[in-house]
Every structure is written in C-alpha cells, then in structure tokens.
Amino acid sequence: MQELNIKKFIDEKINLIRETVMDEIAINALSGGIDSSTVTILGHRALGDKLKTVFIENGLMREGEALQVAGFFRKLGVNIDIVDAHEEFFSALKGITDPEEKREAITQTFYKDVFGRIVRESGAKFLLQGTILTDIDETVAGIKRQHNVFQQLGIDPQEVFGYSILEPLIELRKDGVRKVGKTLGLPTELYDRIPFPGPALSARVIGEVTPGRIETVRKATTIVEQMLKDTNAFQYMAILHSDRVTGMRDGKREFGQQIEIRCWDSVDARTAQPTKLPFETLRKLALKIIDEVPGIVSVTYNIAPKPPSTIEAV
Amino acid sequence: MQELNIKKFIDEKINLIRETVMDEIAINALSGGIDSSTVTILGHRALGDKLKTVFIENGLMREGEALQVAGFFRKLGVNIDIVDAHEEFFSALKGITDPEEKREAITQTFYKDVFGRIVRESGAKFLLQGTILTDIDETVAGIKRQHNVFQQLGIDPQEVFGYSILEPLIELRKDGVRKVGKTLGLPTELYDRIPFPGPALSARVIGEVTPGRIETVRKATTIVEQMLKDTNAFQYMAILHSDRVTGMRDGKREFGQQIEIRCWDSVDARTAQPTKLPFETLRKLALKIIDEVPGIVSVTYNIAPKPPSTIEAV
Numbered sequence: 001m002q003e004l005n006i007k008k009f010i011d012e013k014i015n016l017i018r019e020t021v022m023d024e025i026a027i028n029a030l031s032g033g034i035d036s037s038t039v040t041i042l043g044h045r046a047l048g049d050k051l052k053t054v055f056i057e058n059g060l061m062r063e064g065e066a067l068q069v070a071g072f073f074r075k076l077g078v079n080i081d082i083v084d085a086h087e088e089f090f091s092a093l094k095g096i097t098d099p100e101e102k103r104e105a106i107t108q109t110f111y112k113d114v115f116g117r118i119v120r121e122s123g124a125k126f127l128l129q130g131t132i133l134t135d136i137d138e139t140v141a142g143i144k145r146q147h148n149v150f151q152q153l154g155i156d157p158q159e160v161f162g163y164s165i166l167e168p169l170i171e172l173r174k175d176g177v178r179k180v181g182k183t184l185g186l187p188t189e190l191y192d193r194i195p196f197p198g199p200a201l202s203a204r205v206i207g208e209v210t211p212g213r214i215e216t217v218r219k220a221t222t223i224v225e226q227m228l229k230d231t232n233a234f235q236y237m238a239i240l241h242s243d244r245v246t247g248m249r250d251g252k253r254e255f256g257q258q259i260e261i262r263c264w265d266s267v268d269a270r271t272a273q274p275t276k277l278p279f280e281t282l283r284k285l286a287l288k289i290i291d292e293v294p295g296i297v298s299v300t301y302n303i304a305p306k307p308p309s310t311i312e313a314v
Numbered sequence: 315m316q317e318l319n320i321k322k323f324i325d326e327k328i329n330l331i332r333e334t335v336m337d338e339i340a341i342n343a344l345s346g347g348i349d350s351s352t353v354t355i356l357g358h359r360a361l362g363d364k365l366k367t368v369f370i371e372n373g374l375m376r377e378g379e380a381l382q383v384a385g386f387f388r389k390l391g392v393n394i395d396i397v398d399a400h401e402e403f404f405s406a407l408k409g410i411t412d413p414e415e416k417r418e419a420i421t422q423t424f425y426k427d428v429f430g431r432i433v434r435e436s437g438a439k440f441l442l443q444g445t446i447l448t449d450i451d452e453t454v455a456g457i458k459r460q461h462n463v464f465q466q467l468g469i470d471p472q473e474v475f476g477y478s479i480l481e482p483l484i485e486l487r488k489d490g491v492r493k494v495g496k497t498l499g500l501p502t503e504l505y506d507r508i509p510f511p512g513p514a515l516s517a518r519v520i521g522e523v524t525p526g527r528i529e530t531v532r533k534a535t536t537i538v539e540q541m542l543k544d545t546n547a548f549q550y551m552a553i554l555h556s557d558r559v560t561g562m563r564d565g566k567r568e569f570g571q572q573i574e575i576r577c578w579d580s581v582d583a584r585t586a587q588p589t590k591l592p593f594e595t596l597r598k599l600a601l602k603i604i605d606e607v608p609g610i611v612s613v614t615y616n617i618a619p620k621p622p623s624t625i626e627a628v
Contacts, residue, residue, distance in 0.1 A: 099560070206557045243520045243557045246413070246628060248621040256622065260614055274597075279590045286588075286617040297622040300574055300614035303600040307562040308570065308611040314560060 006183050013168040017046035021126050027052045028128035029115050032069035035130030038181035043128045044078045059086025060200035063222045072187050085114045093209040099314040106199045116153040131167040194235055203312055207242030219293045220259045233275045234266040239313045247297025256297030259289055272306040320497050327482040331360035335440050341366045342442035343429050346383040349444030352495035357442045358392045373400025374514035377536045386501050399428045407523040413628040420513050430467040445481040508549050517626055521556030533607045534573045547589045548580040553627045561611025570611030573603055586620040
C-alpha cells in the first residue's frame with residue numbers, strides 16, 4: 001500500500017467502526033503482538049473510552065511484559081486493563097505434559113474462562129479482533145468462523161442476539177498491518193520485539209508447566225534476550241528441559257536442570273540455520289544462566305538446522 | 315618406577331601367580347580398560363591357557379567393541395571368550411529410569427547373574443582382578459573387601475572353601491599400570507581410547523535403557539568419536555535425551571529425539587571446560603547425526619563447564 005492509501009484505509013476503518021458501534025461499548029484483548037496492538041490503537045482512535053482493552057496476564061509472559069506493553073499504550077493516551085488470571089491458567093495446565101494438550105488448555109482458559117467472562121460481564125456487544133488475511137483458513141467460511149469465536153467465548157449466538165465481531169484488518173497481510181500500525185504511532189520497540197509464540201513461555205518448557213518452572217525459563221529468557229539482542233538473529237530463546245542431568249554444587253552431587261539455547265538465522269521461518277555465535281558468547285551465556293538461574297547445572301546450544309528441527313522445541 | 319623395576323615387578327608377579335595357582339585353573343573378566351587388560355596379559359604370561367578370560371558382551375558396548383578388544387589380545391596370542399549376555403542385562407534394566415538404579419542393575423547382573431555363574435561353572439578357584447591402589451577405599455579392610463567380592467559373585471566363602479582372589483596390580487596407581495601394560499606389549503590403540511564409563515552406553519541414555527535406545531546412542535557415539543578423535547580433547551560423547559522435541563520429516567510434524575554432544579578439555583577430570591570446537595565441525599556433526607541416526611531431529615552442544623556440570627550426564 002502507498003502512504004496515501006494507508007491514511008485512507010485508516011480513515012475508512014475509523015469511520016466504519018464508529019458507525020457500527022454507535023453508542024454501544026466495544027471490547028478487545030491485547031496480546032502485545034503487532035496485530036492486536038494495531039487493532040487496539042485503531043479502535044481507540046475510533047471509539048475512545050468506549051473501547052475497553054484488556055491485557056490478560058496469564059502468568060506465562062516474559063519478565064515485565066504486561067507493564068511494558070501497557071506502558072507503550074499509555075504514552076499513546078490509551079488505557080489498558082491488566083487482568084491477572086495466572087491462577088486460572090496454572091490450574092488448567094496442572095499435570096499436563098503433552099504439548100498439544102497444553103496449547104488447548106491455554107486456548108480454552110483464555111476464551112471460555114477468562115476473556116469470555118470479561119466479555120459477558122462488560123456489557124460490550126462489539127468485539128474487536130486483529131484477524132488478518134493470513135489467519136483465515138480458506139476452507140472455513142466467514143460465518144462458520146465467527147460462530148466458532150462466539151462458541152469459544154461461551155456465547156451461543158442462537159440464543160444471545162446482538163453480538164458482533166469487527167475485524168478491521170482482515171484485508172491486510174503482515175506488511176500492511178505493520179504500515180498501518182506505524183502510521184498510527186505504535187512505537188518501534190513494539191515492532192522490534194522478536195517473535196513470541198502464542199502459548200508464551202509454556203512453549204519454552206518441556207514437560208509440565210508450573211509457576212516454578214515458568215519462573216526458571218523466564219529468568220533464562222531474560223538473559224538470552226539481553227545477551228543476544230545485538231546479533232540481528234531472526235529468533236532466539238531459552239528452553240527448559242524436563243530431563244534431569246547430573247551436576248555438582250558445593251561439592252555435592254545433585255540432579256539439576258538443563259537450559260537449551262536456540263538462536264536462528266532465517267528469512268521466513270520456513271527454513272532456519274543455527275546462528276554462528278562466537279564461542280566466547282556461548283561461554284558467557286552459559287555462565288550467566290548457571291550463576292543467576294536457580295537449579296540450572298547444564299546449558300546447551302542447538303546446532304541442528306530446520307528441517308528436520310523446528311524453531312520452537314514444543 | 316624405573317624400567318628395570320618394571321621388568322622386575324613383572325617377573326615377580328608372574329612367578330607369584332604361577333606358584334599360587336599351581337595346576338589349578340584361574341579366571342578373569344576383561345572389560346577392555348587398562349587395568350583389566352594389564353592383568354589379563356600378565357595372567358596369561360604366567361598361566362597360559364590355564365587362565366580363562368571372558369569378555370562379557372552386555373549389549374551396552376560401543377560399536378564393534380568386543381571384537382576389537384578380543385582382536386588386540388588375539389594378536390598377543392591370548393584367546394578371549396566373548397560371552398553374549400545382552401538379554402540378561404536388558405531384562406534387568408527394563409523399566410528403570412533412575413541412574414543409580416540402572417548402575418545397580420548392571421552391577422548385580424554382571425556379578426551375580428553372569429560372571430558369578432561363569433566362575434561357578436568354570437571350576438576355577440582363582441579369580442584374577444585388576445584392582446589398583448586407587449580402587450581401595452581406605453576405610454574398608456582387605457579381608458572385608460574380598461569377602462564382598464565373593465558375595466557379589468553369589469559365592470559364600472564360609473561354605474565354599476578354596477576360592478582366592480589374586481590382585482597383582484594392587485600396589486600400583488594408574489601410571490604404574492600403564493607402564494606395566496606397555497612393557498607387556500599392550501597396543502597403543504588400547505591406551506588411546508578415550509575414558510568410558512563403567513555402565514557403558516547406558517550412562518549415555520537419559521531415561522529407560524532399551525535395545526533400541528542403546529542402538530540410537532551407539533550410532534551417534536560412533537559418529538562423535540570418529541569426527542572428534544583428532545581434537546585431542548580429554549573426553550567426548552553423545553547423550554540420548556528422553557525429552558521429545560518437535561521436528562519435521564517429509565513435511566510432517568513429528569516428535570523426535572535429541573542428541574546432546576559433550577566434548578571436554580580437562581587435565582584431571584576434576585574441572586573441565588567445553589572444547590571450543592569450530593562452528594563448522596558442530597554443523598557437520600549435527601548434519602551427520604540427523605542423516606544417519608533414525609529418529610533424531612535435534613542436536614545440541616554442551617556449553618557449560620564442570621562444575622556445576624559433571625562430565626557425564628547421568
């Protein structure tokens with residue numbers, strides 16, 4: 001899109017949202033990703049305080065993430081409600097080790113238990129979503145998809161009339177969304193953050209997700225992101241393994257935990273190569289993680305390409 | 315020890331073994347390590363065919379290890395009986411994931427079930443052992459220790475009289491044993507082999523030890539030992555993890571297995587640093603393992619020092 005077209009696109013969408021919502025209330029969930037951030041700022045330009053935006057703190061975020069994202073929006077004059085729901089998520093994840101079941105538990109808890117409840121209690125009849133063209137499975141028609149969203153939220157559109165979903169970004173692909181977001185004033189720090197998976201840090205834990213294990217991988221993630229941020233790598237991460245390995249602490253043998261570091265060179269995530277980091281960087285990373293993250297006695301670096309590896313471990 | 319003393323030591327021990335065993339039969343177990351190899355060659359110089367030497371194939375050895383060790387001795391005119399006991403060991407290891415319990419199962423199977431049976435059936439009353447000074451726990455008196463060996467073999471020295479243990483290397487430390495072995499003609503290939511743990515490849519498998527998992531780590535071990543043998547590193551190894559990680563094969567998502575490579579610089583094994591291998595070497599290692607070892611989709615390299623890591627993982 002040309003710059004002129006972006007401004008036109010924004011004006012049209014703002015008008016459309018205003019004319020649709022009228023004097024009602026709208027609501028949306030902000031994850032801090034580009035799509036939900038762009039729809040948040042677009043919605044607030046259209047509706048002001050009539051759009052209620054919630055950031056659901058699921059306990060699986062990176063260090064300070066909720067406050068950081070809310071801070072970006074406060075500077076833009078947009079107030080974000082941070083909803084602490086970490087107990088509901090950890091309770092849903094308890095005892096689950098299968099990665100697909102973890103993902104499903106997080107999705108269910110998000111839609112049905114937490115965001116669904118907030119939507120139902122808010123009185124909002126309009127739900128803003130950052131859906132983009134890439135999200136849409138071509139085999140699923142629009143109506144069925146929207147019906148599914150309501151079902152996920154525990155709202156039966158056959159019984160409860162009047163709910164609508166607004167998806168102002170649905171014609172755009174990722175590059176278009178980035179341009180719209182930038183034009184609307186989203187800060188570059190939001191764009192520069194490396195890709196982060198939907199299930200957040202639970203995707204960085206092999207085996208059961210507990211508050212303690214999330215805290216361990218969160219600390220390691222902070223170290224890895226700080227030390228590798230100048231590498232220009234496509235993606236980098238810390239993964240907490242479930243396997244125990246032998247270690248020595250204070251002269252005593254102990255079964256400790258292992259962190260695996262992955263750092264990827266990639267253009268489009270379809271194929272990827274481990275970044276050729278200097279050995280000194282690897283050594284420093286390992287020492288810092290061992291020193292600062294309780295329980296970690298071993299650190300490895302991924303040296304296998306994608307394929308047959310994938311970028312994330314679970 | 316001076317060279318003169320070594321020859322004298324060897325002559326004295328050969329005479330002592332001959333005078334003790336007389337016309338009886340002696341037996342010993344050869345593992346392929348320096349101590350058991352040295353006592354084997356010393357015993358055969360003294361007793362010839364009256365010493366029966368067994369190499370117990372527990373199914374946990376490296377590729378071709380039993381034949382390689384037997385081959386070294388055949389060249390020295392010594393015949394080794396290779397006893398295939400892999401089914402007994404795998405059956406004892408079935409279902410065990412705890413590292414200490416694995417070690418105990420292997421020790422029990424070796425002494426009580428396999429070697430004990432061979433000793434009892436052999437008619438030998440003299441047992442040659444490669445015990446060296448370092449092996450002896452100072453708090454354990456010699457008699458008690460020897461009594462323990464018989465107990466381990468399922469022989470009650472109170473009931474069955476006449477069994478004796480001969481330990482001709484017991485005054486020596488490792489460097490002395492090496493000199494004796496070299497003087498007796500043990501080939502340098504035997505000395506140059508990197509350290510290998512007692513529980514063999516079962517110490518390189520996190521989680522349950524099965525024939526399939528041993529075969530996986532054996533293949534990876536062969537690749538790692540071939541590709542790193544010119545590094546002059548202190549020790550290098552492949553470890554099969556129990557944690558599953560996501561991989562892609564032929565366009566399909568699969569949960570695959572991970573191999574961790576460790577390569578150590580060390581003088582005395584008390585502290586150790588990961589060897590600074592060229593990134594190209596790491597890349598080639600990963601690709602070869604992924605290509606040649608079925609089920610492996612991910613390879614990592616250890617970057618943590620000892621301590622707090624240990625050299626082996628289990």
